Amino acid sequence: QAWSPDGCGGSPAGVRDSEPEPGSFFTVGVDTDRRRLPLGLAFDFMDINVCLVAKVASPSLIHSWNQKCAPHEVVRPRDRLVKVNGRCAEDAERLAKELAEGLGHQAHALLEFQHPVVSTVKIVKNGQALGLSLHYALSENKIGGLCVKSVNEGLVQAQGLGITAGQRVISMDGEEMSVEQMLQKLREAKEFALTVLSWEDTRSSHQE
Secondary structure, eight states: OEEOTTSOOOOOTTOTTOOOOTTOEEEEEEEOTTOOSOOOEEEEOSSTTOEEEEEEOSSSHHHHHHHHSOGGGOOOTTOEEEEETTBOOSSHHHHHHHHHHHHHHOSEEEEEEEOOEEEEEEEEOTTOOOOEEEEOOTTTOSSOSEEEEEEOSSHHHHTTOOOOTTOEEEEETTBOOOHHHHHHHHHHOSEEEEEEEEOOOOOGGGOO
């Protein structure tokens, strides 16, 4: 079963497609005591520091949760798994492993997620280098896009465009495309708009 740790649940009809607040955190409680349904989450590990939801399977505990929870608590692809039972981990794969181990050893688990912040960055190159170090790994890149590994000297840094390490570029000019197509367009196009996802944690309660 899936349940709300706040004792809340359900949502008015007609609001299932409401968009959550960008960057907001929410907690999902799952009860695996009966073992009738799988958790239903697949993860993207392209960025070792960010454990992203790649898919929510159906039927599953999380899918059941999504059918009855408030709109801002729906678990979606590209949400970030932040904590399992109040614990962080040193890397994304370890966090997912702790989740699997936790579900195997106890009946209840609290999963804290964060919705992404989606922003659009317009770039006019004017012959300048972007200064972005981009990472991609096709075998682990389940949600697509390019991970920003670092921002070095170049146009993005000089113009203060707000792109930082750990963000994910998921589309260009509003179109999702293959990694190869994105890299080619980054090299050849003179101007374009990048759609960027970020999961920056600014809450003081999370500062270690």
